[in-house]
Amino acid sequence: MTTEAGLDTDEVTEQPTWSRWVIIGGTLLAVLLIGATAGMFFTRAVDDPATATPAAGSVEVGFAQDMSTHHLQAVTMAGIARDRTTDPEIKQLSFDIERTQLEQVGRMKGWLMLWDQPEQPIGAPMQWMTETMTGHDGMSMAPSSVNPAEGPLMPGMATDTDLKKLRSLSGREFDVYFLQLMLRHHQGGTSMAQYAAAHSTLPALKALVNSILTSQGAEMDQIKLMLSGRGAQPLPA
Numbered sequence: 001m002t003t004e005a006g007l008d009t010d011e012v013t014e015q016p017t018w019s020r021w022v023i024i025g026g027t028l029l030a031v032l033l034i035g036a037t038a039g040m041f042f043t044r045a046v047d048d049p050a051t052a053t054p055a056a057g058s059v060e061v062g063f064a065q066d067m068s069t070h071h072l073q074a075v076t077m078a079g080i081a082r083d084r085t086t087d088p089e090i091k092q093l094s095f096d097i098e099r100t101q102l103e104q105v106g107r108m109k110g111w112l113m114l115w116d117q118p119e120q121p122i123g124a125p126m127q128w129m130t131e132t133m134t135g136h137d138g139m140s141m142a143p144s145s146v147n148p149a150e151g152p153l154m155p156g157m158a159t160d161t162d163l164k165k166l167r168s169l170s171g172r173e174f175d176v177y178f179l180q181l182m183l184r185h186h187q188g189g190t191s192m193a194q195y196a197a198a199h200s201t202l203p204a205l206k207a208l209v210n211s212i213l214t215s216q217g218a219e220m221d222q223i224k225l226m227l228s229g230r231g232a233q234p235l236p237a
Contacts, residue, residue, distance in 0.1 A: 064117075066126060071104060074097055077178065078093075080178070090226070131199075166178060172230065176232045182219075183223045189216060190220070
């Protein structure tokens with residue numbers, strides 16, 4: 001069918017694939033910026049000015065630095081899955097993870113900017129965790145877990161080898177391995193958030209921790225059901 005101008009209506013209405021990804025990318029960037037703005041505003045609004053500037057090495061600064069890095073790996077894995085899977089359920093989960101965690105990263109980077117602290121910690125991660133704890137599902141919460149080949153890793157983080165394997169898979173194998181990695185990643189992030197909540201009195205941080213525990217708790221339940229529906233189990237603890 002053509003219009004009076006001689007244009008094919010299918011050509012007029014069909015949106016190119018690259019255009020859809022530009023829109024998605026723009027949406028996710030906007031989410032990050034909104035999170036940063038909200039983080040700065042909320043911190044200024046609710047915290048006592050006398051106690052609202054945590055120092056380098058504090059739980060608050062360390063958590064914001066390390067959890068931002070932890071979240072960004074989840075965003076990376078979710079982006080891989082969104083681009084490669086053909087499973088609509090996994091596509092939706094991936095987009096939800098990207099959107100939620102980018103907003104939370106924005107908040108934490110907003111805090112670090114207000115506190116005049118670098119986005120990345122100096123030295124090994126997890127130095128703000130001065131006590132050894134047992135975290136979610138029995139995961140070790142030592143201040144720094146060390147992978148001999150790749151250095152210190154935070155709880156639940158995928159190694160370079162894990163990510164290389166993920167990128168090498170396709171179809172059902174890809175979907176299952178993505179879900180397994182993301183479940184382990186969420187478990188580690190949840191344990192970090194619980195530790196921060198137990199060792200900080202900062203209202204803005206406690207509000208973010210509650211948001212993380214709520215969103216990742218729901219996603220962990222969902223992922224476990226998705227693995228079961230695909231005849232698969234979580235990775236060993």
